[in-house]
Amino acid sequence: MKLQEYSTLDEKEEFFINGKTKISVNITSIFKKLKEFETEGTNFIFRGCGEAKYRMYNSAQRVYITQELHKQVPPDSISEHYNKFVSESIQSCKQWNDGVVKRLLEDSGINENNSLAYLSYMQHYGVPTPFLDFTYNPYVALYIAIDDISFTPSENEIDNYFSLYYTYTDATAFKMWENVFDNRFNSQEIPYEQVAENEMSIILPSSEIYKVINNVNIINQKGLFLYNNHPWYPLEHQYKEFAAYVKKEMGEEKWDMLLLHDTIAGCFNIHKSLIPAIKKQLKSEGIDKKYVYPDMKDFTEQVSSEGILNCLTLKK
Numbered sequence: 001m002k003l004q005e006y007s008t009l010d011e012k013e014e015f016f017i018n019g020k021t022k023i024s025v026n027i028t029s030i031f032k033k034l035k036e037f038e039t040e041g042t043n044f045i046f047r048g049c050g051e052a053k054y055r056m057y058n059s060a061q062r063v064y065i066t067q068e069l070h071k072q073v074p075p076d077s078i079s080e081h082y083n084k085f086v087s088e089s090i091q092s093c094k095q096w097n098d099g100v101v102k103r104l105l106e107d108s109g110i111n112e113n114n115s116l117a118y119l120s121y122m123q124h125y126g127v128p129t130p131f132l133d134f135t136y137n138p139y140v141a142l143y144i145a146i147d148d149i150s151f152t153p154s155e156n157e158i159d160n161y162f163s164l165y166y167t168y169t170d171a172t173a174f175k176m177w178e179n180v181f182d183n184r185f186n187s188q189e190i191p192y193e194q195v196a197e198n199e200m201s202i203i204l205p206s207s208e209i210y211k212v213i214n215n216v217n218i219i220n221q222k223g224l225f226l227y228n229n230h231p232w233y234p235l236e237h238q239y240k241e242f243a244a245y246v247k248k249e250m251g252e253e254k255w256d257m258l259l260l261h262d263t264i265a266g267c268f269n270i271h272k273s274l275i276p277a278i279k280k281q282l283k284s285e286g287i288d289k290k291y292v293y294p295d296m297k298d299f300t301e302q303v304s305s306e307g308i309l310n311c312l313t314l315k316k
Helices: 010-014 028-039 059-066 075-107 115-124 138-146 172-178 207-213 216-221 235-250 252-257 272-284 296-312
Strands: 044-049 131-135 161-168 200-203 223-228 265-271
Touching: 028 138, 028 265, 028 272, 044 138, 059 075, 075 115, 115 131, 115 200, 131 138, 138 161, 138 272, 161 272, 200 235, 223 235, 235 252, 265 272
Parallel strands: none
Antiparallel strands: 044 131, 044 161, 131 223, 161 265, 200 223
């Protein structure tokens, strides 16, 4: 089964603020807006996507849908089956290579039954999880969106665009999701059954998790995760249903007072013909492949070579 995609930019308007906005002439407006975001500090988070037509599916959803795993159970058991798919993946992570990941977490003071810790580890190394990557750095999100894209003009307009998404983290819903697990992230047991009780949440990996993963990419990418527990609704669809329900329950006046939004994020759709100019500008901002994806082989060679060179040029 194929994942659903947006057929037109107009379709995105239902799920994103400025969902059909197009930037196709120059890059000045893009970087002006990024500079404004930058001054807001951590009030916004970002996600870059190389295709404007892609919906916000996480990797667990992509596997579950495309492999048609839902056909293994009756329709009324799909949600339970999907949760089991994720929890079994966590168990496989615990048991992998004679439990080395489990021991790694324990040695770092993290509870061996903390499912969020395992999921964070799995997400970083490309194992399917219900997490979707975001970043506090708008320039990094923009770079990730255009990295390795090759542009071939298409008669289908949406194919000619990639997207940069942004969302406001000071909204009450985000603060609520952010605090669900924060205080217990390291030391306490957090079984996946408990995590799955939340339709959505923000996961901020702790410093201990960063130390465990021990990868320099994390420092520069400034990442965090948004959790979506639905088997097939992408994040923007899941949030829209949540927003409609809560708004109806509490009333529009209280909804507005709590700084809640009807859609999960805002969106810029940027023409792929601008990619060379964007990369050039990003490089001038210090954002390139070496920054976003540090190559430790390059680290070894450069530091070793410079050490030898410095030794050879020392004054006698």
